[in-house]
Amino acid sequence: MINSVRRTVSTCVLAALALGAAACSGGGTGPAHPARADRPAQSPSAAPSPAGAPTLAPGPGGLTRVFKNAARSKERVVALTFDADMTADQGPRAAAGEHFDHPQLISTLRRLKVPATVFMTGRWADQYPAEARDIGADPLFEVANHSYSHYAFTDDCYGLPTVPPARMRTDVERAFTAFRRAGVEHVVPYFRFPGGCYDKQALRALAPAGVTAVQWDVVSGDAFATDADAVSRQVLDGVRPGSVVVLHCTRSAAPTTERVVRTVVPELRAKGYRFVRVSQLIGATRKG
Known part of the structure; x- marks a missing residue:
C-alpha cells in the first residue's frame, strides 16, 4: 500500500513539474572533450560520442x-542523475528572476565528492553557459542530453x-550544439526523454543520433517537494544495487534537492554503496 501511494504521489509531482517548471521525470512507456565553439563544426550526432563512453547497441x-x-x-553501486x-x-x-539553475547543489556534490550525471537541456545551457561549462569541465560530472526544448516526444x-x-532528432542534436557553443566538456551520448515519455516512434526517430536513452528505476519525488525528509526516505527505500535515481538541478522546481543529497549520500555510503556515473553503469552492463 505504501509503495502504491508513493508511486501515485511521485507521478502527480512529476506531472506538476512538467506543467509548471518543465522538469523531466515522469514515468515513461515504454569524450570527454566534444567540439568547442572555436573548433570546426561537425555532425551533432557524431560529436558527443567520446572515447570511453559506452553506449548500448x-x-x-x-x-x-x-x-x-x-x-x-x-x-553496491548507484548513479545519481540530475x-x-x-x-x-x-x-x-x-x-x-526565476532560477532554473542550482549552484549550491553542484557545490555540495563536489564537497561530498559524489560523481553524477547531469541531463541538461540545450535551453538551460544557453541560459547558463558559464555554469554549464563549469559542470562540464569537472571530471566528477558528465553532461548528457535532455533535448533542447524540453518538449515531449x-x-x-x-x-x-x-x-x-520529423523534428525529434533535430531537437536532440540542437542540444548537443548548445553544449558545444557553451564550451561544455565531458559530454556523453545519452538522452533522457522530457517527461520520461517515449514510444517506438520516438525510439526509431532517435536511432540515427547514436544515443542511448536513459530512464531510471528510482523516482526521488523531489519535484516541487517541500519535505526533504520524505524525499530522502523515498530515495533510500528505493535504491538497489545498480539503481539510477532521478533528481533535479533546478532551484525553483526542486528546492529541497540539495538537502536531500546531504542526507542520502552519507546514509547510502554507510550501507556500503558507491556512487558512479551512468557511463560506468552502462559500461558494466556491456561487460556483463
Whole structure:
C-alpha cells in the first residue's frame, strides 16, 4: 500500500513539474572533450560520442535502446542523475528572476565528492553557459542530453508541448550544439526523454543520433517537494544495487534537492554503496 501511494504521489509531482517548471521525470512507456565553439563544426550526432563512453547497441528493429538500471549484483553501486530543466519558452521567466539553475547543489556534490550525471537541456545551457561549462569541465560530472526544448516526444505527456516526429532528432542534436557553443566538456551520448515519455516512434526517430536513452528505476519525488525528509526516505527505500535515481538541478522546481543529497549520500555510503556515473553503469552492463 505504501509503495502504491508513493508511486501515485511521485507521478502527480512529476506531472506538476512538467506543467509548471518543465522538469523531466515522469514515468515513461515504454569524450570527454566534444567540439568547442572555436573548433570546426561537425555532425551533432557524431560529436558527443567520446572515447570511453559506452553506449548500448540498437535493439530489435534498430530502435534506440533504453537503460533503466544495471543488473542487480552484489556490488553496491548507484548513479545519481540530475535533470537541469528549462523549456524553450521559459526565457521570460528566467529574465524575471526565476532560477532554473542550482549552484549550491553542484557545490555540495563536489564537497561530498559524489560523481553524477547531469541531463541538461540545450535551453538551460544557453541560459547558463558559464555554469554549464563549469559542470562540464569537472571530471566528477558528465553532461548528457535532455533535448533542447524540453518538449515531449509523445502525445499526452503531462501537458508538455509536443515535438513532431520529423523534428525529434533535430531537437536532440540542437542540444548537443548548445553544449558545444557553451564550451561544455565531458559530454556523453545519452538522452533522457522530457517527461520520461517515449514510444517506438520516438525510439526509431532517435536511432540515427547514436544515443542511448536513459530512464531510471528510482523516482526521488523531489519535484516541487517541500519535505526533504520524505524525499530522502523515498530515495533510500528505493535504491538497489545498480539503481539510477532521478533528481533535479533546478532551484525553483526542486528546492529541497540539495538537502536531500546531504542526507542520502552519507546514509547510502554507510550501507556500503558507491556512487558512479551512468557511463560506468552502462559500461558494466556491456561487460556483463
